[in-house]
Amino acid sequence: MYAVVTLQDSDEVMVAPSHWLSTDKKQSYWPPFKSPEKCMEAVQNRVKPETGGKTWEKLNISFHKESVSFDKAKEGQKEITEQKERSFLLATGFPGILQRQRPLPTPSTSRMPADDKDDLLQMLRDIKSTVQENSAMLKKLLKENTASESPSSTSLPNKDIKTSPNLPLRTFEDVVRTEMELTNATTRQKYLKYLSRLGGFGAKDVIKNIMQQVLTDDLAKEFNWQGRGEKKAFSRLILTDVIRDAASKQSVLRADCEAEIKAYLWHRINQIGRKRPRVCEGVT
Template identity: 80%
Template sequence: MYAVVTLQDSDEVMVAPSHWLSSDKKQSYWPPFRSSEKCMEAVQKRLKPETGGKPWEKLNISFHKEYDSFGKAKEGQKEITEQKERSFLLATGFPGMLKRQRPESTQDMSKNPLPTPSTSTSRLSADDKDDLLQMLRDIKSKVQENSSMLKKLLKVNTASEAPSSSSLSTEDVKTSLNLPLRTFEDVARTENELRNATTRQKYVKYLSRIGGLGPKDVIKNIMQQVLTDNLAMEFNWQGRGDKKPFSKLILTDVIRDAASKHSVMKKDCETEIKTYLWYTIDRIGRKRPRVCEGVTSELTPPTLLDSAFQSEIGMFFLDD
């Protein structure tokens, strides 16, 4: 059995296997695939609503009707979609188009007469009306897309901000991880901790809660939580000059894993980390009052940090 439902978040009319629906038919499991082809395949094959043993997310739905085959359900989906479009056009003040789009019988018209089209609308040619109808559909689609995106953003923000009774608050977790790191001793200690898989996952989970709009924003927000600017100034990606190589840290892999939760690709992640480290001095200069021309006099002396850092982590920083 297949059901035709409307996903409330996006207002899309979709077909779903009946066993995906909750008993009250107010929710439905929905595949997490980005590809529409994979989603369609999951529906047609009536797959079990889980991936790797983990159940899919449940979405709020409006139930319409059940059908005994996928083909009939697709026909029902098309019919319900057209009904929703006609309702939308009526609500937007273009009922005259509906006569041409789906003519009704004389008897039905007498029972439920459509409003008389305005003079300006009736003067439009058939091609103009088709163009206008498509424009309205595009507008409706864009409104639905934006509405869905906004709801997801609000859902993510609410989930990240809401305190959990079974776990530490975000600020408590940050404190327990001793972030941001301020010295090379902090980095050495953290590198040792990250060799433990459970601790590493704890860091990934915390940093993945830090979002942003696009790769640049995500990496900037994560890096600000991980390193102070004074410490970030002592690193660059490859460790050229008198800098330490950030690319060789286990912490860098942790940042990649956290950023990947926000669909930041590995290449983009590395590019944004390089950029962040490169502009550290500029950030420090903007934050501090310009009492003198340079800012290095107020920074932690690198020579004192170097010896402790190298003794704790080892000599792999000297390979470059």
């Protein structure tokens, strides 16, 4: 038997032999090999989860389903991966990625062309792969820093330096990357902890401090709350939920949080608009 699982640390959907899983199916042994081919070989051959007599590390997982054969499990892996990718794209709602600026056809009358679907899924796989590579590199660097720095009685490492997210966001590509990262519970908690520490006096000050850390002014002017006109909808981002949670830790009510975010985005648009030079009778 083979199981289809999601590795919680990397959010990857993988196939694993059923006997690698713990009884409650919340953890699984995982091979320490760097080569993907060697890992795949270990899975297919259902090897004993140890190397040189040393048992492999257990990773936290989310269990999805079991199959009687490796090929059936791979089909399940592909199906679940595509479901997660579609859910992510629907959650972000960016025109040009999934929701194009035209009415969507109903399933009963027409379907998305196969080529468009494949291109769409491949685009998301590329984004997800980049996020996972960056995440793995960051974990490695943090681990090396932790090992090389031993705190003394007079000075302690600054935790914010190690755990602060990659902010502010400067482009829509940054937004897509961050939305992917925030589907992982651990990463979401890291963002929440960072933003909730920014502080402020009153709802307006708290939201201003958070938004200035989250978006550059040039990117902020491309958003409004509902996505009216040519702007993107800030209210539909996972990041917005994280901001709400961070603000609530500073005793900011949800309604006040949303009102201040709307005001902040409106102010950014008008502030940048006022900076543009006026044209009068053909002369700048």
